[in-house]
Amino acid sequence: MPEAALRPGSTIGILGSGQLGRMLAMAAARIGLKTHIYCEASGPAFDVATHTTKAGFGDKPALAAFAAAVDVVTYEFENVPVKTAMHLNAQVRVHPPVRALEIAQDRLVEKEFISRLGIPVAPFRAIDSAQDIDAALAELAEPAILKSRRLGYDGKGQASLQPGADCGVAWSAIGANYDCPVNTHENGILRRSVVPSGLPASDLERARELAAAIADALDYVGVLAVEMFHLGPTVPFADRLVVNEIAPRVHNSGHWTIDACAVSQFENHMRAVAGWPLGSTQRHSDAEMTNLIGAEALEWERLAAQPGTCLHLYAKREAREGRKMGHVTRLLPKRGPTS
Amino acid sequence: MPEAALRPGSTIGILGSGQLGRMLAMAAARIGLKTHIYCEASGPAFDVATHTTKAGFGDKPALAAFAAAVDVVTYEFENVPVKTAMHLNAQVRVHPPVRALEIAQDRLVEKEFISRLGIPVAPFRAIDSAQDIDAALAELAEPAILKSRRLGYDGKGQASLQPGADCGVAWSAIGANYDCPVNTHENGILRRSVVPSGLPASDLERARELAAAIADALDYVGVLAVEMFHLGPTVPFADRLVVNEIAPRVHNSGHWTIDACAVSQFENHMRAVAGWPLGSTQRHSDAEMTNLIGAEALEWERLAAQPGTCLHLYAKREAREGRKMGHVTRLLPKRGPTS
Numbered sequence: 141m142p143e144a145a146l147r148p149g150s151t152i153g154i155l156g157s158g159q160l161g162r163m164l165a166m167a168a169a170r171i172g173l174k175t176h177i178y179c180e181a182s183g184p185a186f187d188v189a190t191h192t193t194k195a196g197f198g199d200k201p202a203l204a205a206f207a208a209a210v211d212v213v214t215y216e217f218e219n220v221p222v223k224t225a226m227h228l229n230a231q232v233r234v235h236p237p238v239r240a241l242e243i244a245q246d247r248l249v250e251k252e253f254i255s256r257l258g259i260p261v262a263p264f265r266a267i268d269s270a271q272d273i274d275a276a277l278a279e280l281a282e283p284a285i286l287k288s289r290r291l292g293y294d295g296k297g298q299a300s301l302q303p304g305a306d307c308g309v310a311w312s313a314i315g316a317n318y319d320c321p322v323n324t325h326e327n328g329i330l331r332r333s334v335v336p337s338g339l340p341a342s343d344l345e346r347a348r349e350l351a352a353a354i355a356d357a358l359d360y361v362g363v364l365a366v367e368m369f370h371l372g373p374t375v376p377f378a379d380r381l382v383v384n385e386i387a388p389r390v391h392n393s394g395h396w397t398i399d400a401c402a403v404s405q406f407e408n409h410m411r412a413v414a415g416w417p418l419g420s421t422q423r424h425s426d427a428e429m430t431n432l433i434g435a436e437a438l439e440w441e442r443l444a445a446q447p448g449t450c451l452h453l454y455a456k457r458e459a460r461e462g463r464k465m466g467h468v469t470r471l472l473p474k475r476g477p478t479s
Numbered sequence: 480m481p482e483a484a485l486r487p488g489s490t491i492g493i494l495g496s497g498q499l500g501r502m503l504a505m506a507a508a509r510i511g512l513k514t515h516i517y518c519e520a521s522g523p524a525f526d527v528a529t530h531t532t533k534a535g536f537g538d539k540p541a542l543a544a545f546a547a548a549v550d551v552v553t554y555e556f557e558n559v560p561v562k563t564a565m566h567l568n569a570q571v572r573v574h575p576p577v578r579a580l581e582i583a584q585d586r587l588v589e590k591e592f593i594s595r596l597g598i599p600v601a602p603f604r605a606i607d608s609a610q611d612i613d614a615a616l617a618e619l620a621e622p623a624i625l626k627s628r629r630l631g632y633d634g635k636g637q638a639s640l641q642p643g644a645d646c647g648v649a650w651s652a653i654g655a656n657y658d659c660p661v662n663t664h665e666n667g668i669l670r671r672s673v674v675p676s677g678l679p680a681s682d683l684e685r686a687r688e689l690a691a692a693i694a695d696a697l698d699y700v701g702v703l704a705v706e707m708f709h710l711g712p713t714v715p716f717a718d719r720l721v722v723n724e725i726a727p728r729v730h731n732s733g734h735w736t737i738d739a740c741a742v743s744q745f746e747n748h749m750r751a752v753a754g755w756p757l758g759s760t761q762r763h764s765d766a767e768m769t770n771l772i773g774a775e776a777l778e779w780e781r782l783a784a785q786p787g788t789c790l791h792l793y794a795k796r797e798a799r800e801g802r803k804m805g806h807v808t809r810l811l812p813k814r815g816p817t818s
Contacts, residue, residue, distance in 0.1 A: 145780055148792045166505055169527045171783070172792025172805065188508045190526045399741065402789050402810050417784035424764050424810055441484055444510070445756035450741050453487045453511025466511065471741050471763055474812075 146211050146414040148172035153210030157183030159454040161216035165189045167406035178206045184454045197224040207231035214413045218244040235413040236362040240388035247289045259350050260382040316408050318421045323393050333393045333429045363409040365391030399450040399469040400427035426472040437465030485550050485753040487511035492549030496522030498793035500555035504528045506745035517545045523793045536563040546570035553752045557583040574752045575701040579727035586628045598689050599721040655747050657760045662732050672732045672768045702748040704730030738789040738808040739766035765811040776804030
């Protein structure tokens, strides 16, 4: 039985206080929903939420009070302890499912889960010791990246095993069927997402199917980001797209949807979590989203003056190196249909 | 000397806690600015602001604390007591200028001010007694509307002096040069704003000039809404547009800019108030904005499911008759250039 839609004025609890939580809270406010941010430390989301709780993810009395104060719980980053999510799930609905969190938290479990669905993944080997590295490199016979199984993000917890072994162009299929952008990365951090991607319609359709298969296998509710590599037109169709990783949450590569779609990834995530009908995911404009990393955000006055540019700043106090401080989306008249 | 731009992380104080304050606070958050709402009663803006103060507009200690806590002050409704604005202005910058507030608060002063600029206004007479009504109607020889000089909004404080004397189609020119929508009213409340207006480019250009003349005369900073009547193509060009009233603030007839422009009226108001470069006011889509009044907002689930529709709810607790509860903006592919 589908859950009844939460009425406007209901409160959505969000675990995590970063910029994704901030943009979720703003999207919720747009449609008359309140938010309650729960996090160990205050952060950008605290400025715009209706309510906030600063407490540890293991603080059971605080979690119980939070669960009692909200109508549903979601999370803005996938490193929320699974224990915390399970604990809350016993008291209040949690969306997306805790299982998705569990899988996304461990890169090895994630790749094995996706493989079992018959979906191609980037070749991988489990590394438990230094000797394993040599064996894996010999088997894979390719440049490789060593990644921690847990707690990595934005290139942290990663090391290139061969210089120059960057994956080049990657791209994401976002659940709820937003158009797939082409992503480019620098130093392991997303630099730019562009729609339309310029990829053939048949590849885009396949990407949507793969993402949908993963979402279905998880009984998923909410926005799911699936990052894939496109290996180029010379690779046979069925092998051309390989899944790299999933994020059970709104994703940086969907920030362009705020400005180029009637309903953004953030609002659609809130709608899904609240049991509402999903809004249109069609884009009305072409878009180029560029992250502002570290000191780049100090250029805000120049960026604010650029025509056709949407500036987003996350109100982080310190522009530390490698830190996502904001993003700009440049809107362009829509060229193609929806590719 | 132009004021230096406030740095991201600065705080903008907003007098008033209604839906306009709410949308201003959300727009400020987008560009990394914090907000502090000051109002006699809590309201929709309290949910999304960084800080809030609930205190009277005559409470000097509370006003002093507010002035000390913010970097600049603006207002979201024109019935903020002029005394309050002047009191704050002695301690902290206030934008738009207090003079604009003073003029907009009194319909007679407003019409006389605009007339003195050589701008046509809808014919008016001062009414101080019941006898004045008969004399005025005889002189004007037209259907007329009796309006209180002060504190009227959304048709409140108005009475039609002849049945069926509604003004039909009115429209607004919004400062900062957004495209002029055509507005339709029902029962004295804005029902719908549509861009493009379909009016000739020469009339639209004249509307922009009239609005700019008013803004210039006020040394204006911020978004200024100027409501005009278009008397039809048979009326000579110079008499065709008459100004009905001005609103020294963001305005309901500019809500479509949230979804159809890279930078909305709310963000551009915040930018102007903060001394930032203004963002692009070009629209990327055509738009039809319809207000949700009273019980209409209870249809939110059906409205949320409509394709190409942006739903906005203000999180007001009670859907009272005649109360603006939200709005929907329908986006359509852009037809003309910018008319």
